[in-house]
Amino acid sequence: MVYIKFFRHFTWLLAPGLLTLATSLTLVSCTAEGEKAQSPSAATNVSDTNSSGIKAKVLRIGYQSAGDLVRSQKVLEKRLQPLGVKVEWAQFVQGPQLMEAMNVGKIDLGAVGETPPIFAQAAGAQIVYVVGSRRTATTGRASVIAVPPNSPIKSVKDLKGQKIVFQKASASHYFVFRALEDAGLKPSDIKILSIPTVEASSAFLEGKIPVWVAGDPYLALAEKAGKIRVIKTAEGLDTPGAYYVGARKFAVENPGILLIVIEEIDKLQRWAEANPKEVAKIIGPIQKLPPDIIEKVVSRRSYGLRGISPELIKEQQRIADYFYKYGVIPKDVNIQEAVLTPEEYAAITPESISQK
Incomplete structure (x- = not known):
C-alpha cells in the first residue's frame, strides 16, 4: 500500500x-x-x-x-x-x-x-x-532552452503562450521557471508538455516541438545536425x-x-x-x-x-x-x-x- x-x-x-x-x-x-x-x-x-x-x-x-x-x-x-x-x-x-x-x-x-x-x-x-x-565554470552549459533554427522565437520573452517540452520534476523545471521570471513572465504564461529528454529528442529534430529544454548528449547531437538554436543556457542559474x-x-x-x-x-x-x-x-x-x-x-x-x-x-x-x-x-x-x-x-x- x-x-x-x-x-x-x-x-x-x-x-x-x-x-x-x-x-x-x-x-x-x-x-x-x-x-x-x-x-x-x-x-x-x-x-x-x-x-x-x-x-x-x-x-x-x-x-x-x-x-x-x-x-x-x-x-x-x-x-x-x-x-x-x-x-x-x-x-x-x-x-x-x-x-x-x-x-x-x-x-x-x-x-x-x-x-x-x-x-x-x-x-x-x-x-x-x-x-x-x-x-x-562549466555548470549549466549543457542545459538549454532551445528552438528550431527557423523559429520566430528569439528570446525567453517570446515564450509567452508557447508550449515548452521538458520533464516535470526534473532539474529543467526550476531552470525554466527562473528563466521566465528573469524575463518578466510567470509559469502560467507557458504550456508545459512533460516528456523525458530522451523521448523528446527525435520529435524535436523532426521539427515537431516548438520549444525544448535539452541537455547533453542530445543537445550536442542536435547541434551537430544543425537542427537547434539556443535561446538560453542554465549558466549562472541560482541553484x-x-x-x-x-x-x-x-x-x-x-x-x-x-x-x-x-x-x-x-x-x-x-x-x-x-x-x-x-x-x-x-x-x-x-x-x-x-x-x-x-x-x-x-x-x-x-x-x-x-x-x-x-x-x-x-x-x-x-x-x-x-x-x-x-x-x-x-x-x-x-x-x-x-x-x-x-x-x-x-x-x-x-x-x-x-x-x-
Missing part, C-alpha cells in the same frame, strides 16, 4: 501516465564485458580492513548517463567487494524516475539535480541528501546544484559504505576534470557516441563534490519554497527532514571535500 500511495502522489506531481515502470524506468545491471579500468583512480590498489558502519551486503546505485564513468571504472567494486558488499547499477532516463525507484526500494543511492528530491520529499519519500556537487541522494534507512545503517563511495567518486571526478580527453575515450564507446560529440559533452560537464552544509541546505530550502509558492508541489517541504545529523555527515564526508 505504501508503494501505491507514493506512486499516485508522485505521478500526480509529474504527469498522468508518465511514470510507469514499464516505459519510463530502465534498469541496467553492471555486466558489460571488457570495461577495463583506465584511470589512475581505478588503478590504485586500496586495502580496506575496517568494515565498521557496513550492514548491507549489496549497494544498488541509480545513475543517468553522466554516471557511466564511475560505473565503467569499477572503482566502487574495487573497494567494496573485499568487504563483502556487491555493487549493482540501475540506469534511469532522468532524475524523477530515479527518485521514484528509490522510494519503492529498488535502489539505495543515486545522483540527481536539485529538483527531483524536492518533488520526491513532497510525495512522502524517506530520503536524505548525502553529498552535493561542486559548481564550476545549489546536484546531489547524491540516498534512502534514509540505508544511509543511517551504512556510513562506512557511503564514506567509501564519496571518497572514490570524488577522487575519480578530480582525475576526470584534469583529463577530459581520457574521459572521452572511456565513455564514448559506452554511450555509442562519435568522438567529436563525446568531446563536446565532456567539455561541458562539471566535476567534484562538496559536503552537505547548513548553507547548502538553506539554498535547497529556497528552491523548495519557490516551487511551493507557485503551487507546483502540494505542500510546504522542510528540507531539514531529509538531512542527517552533523555527526552522521562527519562519518561519511572525507576531509578533502568537507569544507567545499
Whole structure:
C-alpha cells in the first residue's frame, strides 16, 4: 500500500501516465564485458580492513548517463567487494524516475539535480541528501532552452503562450521557471508538455516541438545536425546544484559504505576534470557516441563534490519554497527532514571535500 500511495502522489506531481515502470524506468545491471579500468583512480590498489558502519551486503546505485564513468571504472567494486558488499547499477532516463525507484526500494543511492528530491520529499519519500556537487565554470552549459533554427522565437520573452517540452520534476523545471521570471513572465504564461529528454529528442529534430529544454548528449547531437538554436543556457542559474541522494534507512545503517563511495567518486571526478580527453575515450564507446560529440559533452560537464552544509541546505530550502509558492508541489517541504545529523555527515564526508 505504501508503494501505491507514493506512486499516485508522485505521478500526480509529474504527469498522468508518465511514470510507469514499464516505459519510463530502465534498469541496467553492471555486466558489460571488457570495461577495463583506465584511470589512475581505478588503478590504485586500496586495502580496506575496517568494515565498521557496513550492514548491507549489496549497494544498488541509480545513475543517468553522466554516471557511466564511475560505473565503467569499477572503482566502487574495487573497494567494496573485499568487504563483502556487491555493487549493482540501475540506469534511469532522468532524475524523477530515479527518485521514484528509490522510494519503492529498488535502489539505495543515486545522483540527481536539485529538483527531483524536492518533488520526491513532497510525495512522502524517506530520503536524505548525502553529498552535493561542486559548481564550476562549466555548470549549466549543457542545459538549454532551445528552438528550431527557423523559429520566430528569439528570446525567453517570446515564450509567452508557447508550449515548452521538458520533464516535470526534473532539474529543467526550476531552470525554466527562473528563466521566465528573469524575463518578466510567470509559469502560467507557458504550456508545459512533460516528456523525458530522451523521448523528446527525435520529435524535436523532426521539427515537431516548438520549444525544448535539452541537455547533453542530445543537445550536442542536435547541434551537430544543425537542427537547434539556443535561446538560453542554465549558466549562472541560482541553484545549489546536484546531489547524491540516498534512502534514509540505508544511509543511517551504512556510513562506512557511503564514506567509501564519496571518497572514490570524488577522487575519480578530480582525475576526470584534469583529463577530459581520457574521459572521452572511456565513455564514448559506452554511450555509442562519435568522438567529436563525446568531446563536446565532456567539455561541458562539471566535476567534484562538496559536503552537505547548513548553507547548502538553506539554498535547497529556497528552491523548495519557490516551487511551493507557485503551487507546483502540494505542500510546504522542510528540507531539514531529509538531512542527517552533523555527526552522521562527519562519518561519511572525507576531509578533502568537507569544507567545499
